Amino acid sequence: MRLLVTGGAGFIGSEFVRATLRGALPGSSGTHVTVLDKLTYSGNELNLAPIADLPNYRFVHGDICDRNLVDDVVAGHDAIVHFAAETHVDRSIDSAASFVRTNALGTQVLLEAASRHRLGRFVHISTDEVYGSISEGAWTEVSPVAPNAPYAAAKAAGDLLALAWHRTRQLDVLVTRCTNNYGPYQHPEKLIPLFATNLLDGQQVPVYGDGHNRRQWLHVSDHCRAIQLVLLDGRPGEVYHIGGGTELTNLELAKHILEACGVGWDMVRHVPDRMGHDFRYSLDTAKIRTELGFSPRVAFEDGLAETVEWYRSNRGWWEPLKSPNEATGSPGDASR
Numbered sequence: 001m002r003l004l005v006t007g008g009a010g011f012i013g014s015e016f017v018r019a020t021l022r023g024a025l026p027g028s029s030g031t032h033v034t035v036l037d038k039l040t041y042s043g044n045e046l047n048l049a050p051i052a053d054l055p056n057y058r059f060v061h062g063d064i065c066d067r068n069l070v071d072d073v074v075a076g077h078d079a080i081v082h083f084a085a086e087t088h089v090d091r092s093i094d095s096a097a098s099f100v101r102t103n104a105l106g107t108q109v110l111l112e113a114a115s116r117h118r119l120g121r122f123v124h125i126s127t128d129e130v131y132g133s134i135s136e137g138a139w140t141e142v143s144p145v146a147p148n149a150p151y152a153a154a155k156a157a158g159d160l161l162a163l164a165w166h167r168t169r170q171l172d173v174l175v176t177r178c179t180n181n182y183g184p185y186q187h188p189e190k191l192i193p194l195f196a197t198n199l200l201d202g203q204q205v206p207v208y209g210d211g212h213n214r215r216q217w218l219h220v221s222d223h224c225r226a227i228q229l230v231l232l233d234g235r236p237g238e239v240y241h242i243g244g245g246t247e248l249t250n251l252e253l254a255k256h257i258l259e260a261c262g263v264g265w266d267m268v269r270h271v272p273d274r275m276g277h278d279f280r281y282s283l284d285t286a287k288i289r290t291e292l293g294f295s296p297r298v299a300f301e302d303g304l305a306e307t308v309e310w311y312r313s314n315r316g317w318w319e320p321l322k323s324p325n326e327a328t329g330s331p332g333d334a335s336r
């Protein structure tokens with residue numbers, strides 16, 4: 001298969017590319033991968049260094065909103081896995097323009113090109129945040145979207161456009177909506193790496209509000225295996241939830257990270273809550289379990305310990321990415 005991966009230099013996209021090219025995902029051996037990535041502040045070519053010399057890998061530096069470039073790059077591929085996005089909720093509250101541009105317009109540009117070149121598959125990577133917030137129970141794939149943050153609203157726009165391309169242009173589109181991910185190579189502005197890197201530097205960690213907001217956490221390798229199952233065997237036009245990880249309040253999560261770093265509660269400081277902060281996300285994952293046989297493999301305690309260890313051993317990766325503001329001032333992203 002000749003696969004185009006947008007946003008492949010980011011956290012999840014690079015895990016997907018590394019795993020694909022190592023043949024670590026089901027049915028991935030022999031795949032040729034092109035990465036199209038703008039290398040924004042959150043994209044990093046170092047994330048792809050482990051596979052950069054493979055003959056079946058190609059990197060294209062560019063913007064998914066660039067119609068001419070996208071048209072050239074899409075030609076000759078069998079499928080697209082579309083990760084590229086602006087992803088940091090707090091940044092979207094400060095300024096939403098780049099979120100609307102990349103997450104909505106960029107997705108439309110890719111969909112147009114995929115239709116024009118009659119691509120076999122288009123897997124759109126979406127998020128549980130499109131549903132808004134749920135105090136009890138769990139969303140199913142037919143629950144209405146009701147996003148709150150500009151990030152989530154722009155992701156919902158891309159997600160719904162992708163489904164519209166299936167209905168109106170018969171493009172073979174599949175949408176995945178996943179819970180929070182964690183693992184190596186995640187930018188230190190996001191919650192788990194922010195906490196881990198602050199604590200490794202002897203700095204306090206900021207918890208939004210009372211810390212009772214709840215999130216489900218899935219290891220990035222489990223997310224990528226689920227995407228591969230959807231790519232290979234998902235039904236066109238369908239949405240698949242990806243989750244089944246561990247649900248924790250932010251305080252419970254903080255406790256796990258403090259323990260993994262060997263420090264106590266004196267390293268936590270509470271900061272004012274984020275505007276419009278979603279209280280809880282929860283996905284029903286019965287569909288992907290029964291249709292595609294997916295279940296997570298990485299136990300949260302093991303995955304978290306390995307992740308903290310990765311940040312401990314890879315200072316050279318994260319130190320240049322960490323602004324003083326991230327370490328001490330801004331609370332970071334309490335959901336992602």
Ligand SMILES: NC(=O)c1ccc[n+]([C@@H]2O[C@H](COP(=O)([O-])OP(=O)(O)OC[C@H]3O[C@@H](n4cnc5c(N)ncnc54)[C@H](O)[C@@H]3O)[C@@H](O)[C@H]2O)c1
Pocket residue numbers: 006007008009010011012013036037038039040041042043044062063064065082083084085086087088102106125126127128155177178179180181182187336
């Ligand atoms: N991180 C999570 O917990 C999570 C959970 C569910 C869904 N998702 C979704 O998964 C996808 C990947 O998330 P991530 O955490 O890896 O994000 P990330 O911020 O680490 O990576 C995003 C990548 O997209 C690239 N990019 C941004 N704008 C671009 C543009 N205009 N053209 C080309 N490339 C561009 C960046 O350079 C970067 O490499 C996103 O679509 C996100 O909404 C993330």
